[in-house]
Amino acid sequence: MYRVRTASPADLPSVIELVTRLQADPAHHIAYHGDSPAEVTEELAGLGGDWADLAVVAADENGRLRGVLSVEVVHEGTRVFLHGPYVDVPVNHPAAGQLWRRTADALFAAARALPAMTNVSAVDLLGHRDHRLLADFAARHEIPTGATVRVFDIAGAALDALVGQAAQAQPRQPDRVVVLPDDPAVHTAVAVLHDRCFPNAPTPGPRLVSGEDGHTVVVLLGEGGLLGYAAGYAQEREYYVDAVGVDPGMRGVGIGRLLVRRLLGELAARTGTRDRASATINLGNEASEHLFTALGFGARTELVSYRRRDLTPPAR
Incomplete structure (x- = not known):
């Protein structure tokens, strides 16, 4: 050995x-x-x-x-x-x-x-x-074996077009989707929705909105408050869409797609161009798969998660 x-x-x-x-x-x-x-x-x-x-x-x-x-x-x-x-x-x-x-x-x-x-x-x-x-x-x-996730990505001209759509749409809709504002109430609402949608995520809601992990967060605000958010970051070669959460009562009307386009546009504006954008989706989550395939993403590979919640610390 x-x-x-x-x-x-x-x-x-x-x-x-x-x-x-x-x-x-x-x-x-x-x-x-x-x-x-x-x-x-x-x-x-x-x-x-x-x-x-x-x-x-x-x-x-x-x-x-x-x-x-x-x-x-x-x-x-x-x-x-x-x-x-x-x-x-x-x-x-x-x-x-x-x-x-x-x-x-x-x-x-x-x-x-x-x-x-x-x-x-x-x-x-x-x-x-x-x-x-x-x-x-x-x-x-x-x-134990946990969920299987599929990696979806988009690259090349298709990604350029998607980022371009975000840049063109934003001036016409300046108040619809915005970068996370410096408003404690909005921060709390995003954190709560994130933890509700992704209870086992590596980055919990409060940390996500704090920016400690380097996420860029965009939100859609309506008259009644938060309707949805998308969070991600830029890596050396790609933009990574880490999370998209939509209020349960507002799902299925295109909010997720709007948020992802705006997020990619914001990441491109802040960090420059990348070769591809990617996201991971739990196998069987048809709504999320439809969201990303409608934007032009395609499935690339499958990953298997393994999780244990009762690991005993070793004796010291």
């Missing part, structure tokens, strides 16, 4: 190379990282603080990096998203499966000993449906 240790800042170039290479293979693909060096770098930087304080690595007898697991701790330190485990097994290794499993388990054990994991009691994973090693890892650690 490889030697597992805590990460150091000097490991960063090797971690980026390793993760980028493994991300290209569905059998090793983890949802939270992108598939380019810039996206992996951005994701690691987004963990908060020094990424090395939130990561463990595995190295072979020659010191070459062969595995990594980084963690994103949220919900006031009680919930963790595992970015990995990534394990690089040499081609034609006689015990490839066993080496992957033993290294992954050792990385998880080491990650649980990190100071940031002291109060964690809930754990989340999200990987490609073809990542059978991850499914086996989750089963060994009694992390």
Whole structure:
């Protein structure tokens, strides 16, 4: 088995190379990282603080990096998203499966000993449906299979046209959809609707409207208050639509599409052009799938989530 240790800042170039290479293979693909060096770098930087304080690595007898697991701790330190485990097994290794499993388990054990994991009691994973090693890892650690989500995206001329529609429509509808105003009542309404629509989201409502995670939020306000919102952010190569919530009494009339167009237009205005835009939707959520396909998005891949809510902290 490889030697597992805590990460150091000097490991960063090797971690980026390793993760980028493994991300290209569905059998090793983890949802939270992108598939380019810039996206992996951005994701690691987004963990908060020094990424090395939130990561463990595995190295072979020659010191070459062969595995990594980084963690994103949220919900006031009680919930963790595992970015990995990534394990690089040499081609034609006689015990490839066993080496992957033993290294992954050792990385998880080491990650649980990190100071940031002291109060964690809930754990989340999200990987490609073809990542059978991850499914086996989750089963060994009694992390139940959760929802399957589909990734939808739009790129090229279709994305340019969608962003252009938002830019053209906004001057004609200046009061319909606006960037989240500095109004405590609106902030509260968005937070409540977000937590109602997405109770298990990595970013809870109050944090979403605070801007701590870098989200841009647009809202549709009516005479009676909030009708809906959309939230997302720009990554190195793409715009990511993280959440779209519409008041239950106003669904099915095109509000979601209006909000997504406005959000993409705002992200483009703030950050410049990107290659694509994407969103993840729970399998079977036909209303959300219709929203995005009506805008020109298409399904790209499927990811499986694994969640456990009663993880016992390791003895210290």
